[in-house]
Amino acid sequence: MSGKLNPSIQISKDSSVRYLLGIADLCLIHAQRLGEWSGHAPVLEEDISLTNVALDLIGQTRALYSHIAKLERAEHDEDQLAFLRDERDYFNPTLVELPKGDFAHTCLRNLAVSTLLSLLWDGLQKSNDAEVAAIAGKAVKESLYHQQHAADWCARLGDGTEDSARRMTLALNSLWPYIPELFEATAEDLAARASGLGPAWADVEGSWRTEVDQVLEEAHLAAPAAVAFRSHGRRGRHSEHMGYLLAEMQYLQRAFPEGAW
């Protein structure tokens, strides 16, 4: 151990880099929270399912970070991008950094995120960046399995026992205020759409609502009314939970600089 903490890296301000980091960070932070279920899920099969979803997401993240590192031309690698940024330099929406909550919270968040990602990957298959299109071509198929898994559970819990339906309703009420942020137009989104790099997240809002409403209907649940609250994780302004999440996730790389498997 060097006795010195590994310092943070500075990332490029290039809008393509920041657009792709937003998608990669969405995958990574969501996977970090899913990993917390390892050894804690209600049944063994779900323990394995949630961590398998996390594994797919980390694979997608690694592919994107490696590509972003090339675009940056700053000699960063995937590990540095994952572990050595400060909180303000992560561009995931606040939704995915919130504590994992109970299984109902996790299933609902999985539905929201997998639906979003499957639509984004679908659009990214037509990216003018061939490497991004190739990563998306693989990831879109994986994300549809994640979405089906989440949708099945939401329907089963919402349309299940009194207790499971009550928990789904609590999850809807607590997570719903973080949904509008997903579809806010950022400068990076607009630039990506204009250049042909990928869709603005707002472009997939209509499809997202159609698909999520279909699941909620099957689950006998209804989306809560909109509220004025707005979260801003995609702009790097995170909730109080993000610092704790990063402290745990980054600890080893910070304490043992350049430690590798």
Add this chain to the structure above:
Amino acid sequence: MVSTNAMPGATRVDRAWKVLAEVPDPEVPAISISDLGIVRHVIDGGEVLEVVLTPTYSGCPATEVIERSVVEAIRAAGLGPVRVSLQRAPAWTTSWISERGRQRLKDYGIAPPSAQQVPNERPLRFRRRQSKVDSLPCPRCGSANTEMLASFGSTACKALWRCVTCREPFEYFKPI
């Protein structure tokens, strides 16, 4: 290890394919990496033999192990220096699994991927637990009276099913 000396007249590329047909997949050792369809090209680049692989899943932890076993197997067969490269597009699909590979999966107790169940259609379909519509034949007894227990199994590429007739659980290699 396969003896490649017994193939007079075979090119270096033919011999390499023969060797790769015996390199097992580390997660599902019943099947070789060429039967799995992840070896896309073998190119004789003069000095260096180039092997092009397409990974199965983005997060598959076996990818790095496979790269190493390819290098070891080619070298051990005396086919000289080898370089392994990864090609992402077109994305790997279970329809690249060979007939021999499908049979080996079945013999090993893993139901091979069905051609009809690729989840590429929107909107979502909901699968009732007892639904017989999507039932798979049991790889042990052949009964169609089977049900899904969990959509992910011991690896991301498999789901967990059970046979109601012979009561045995089995894994299903999911189509992707």
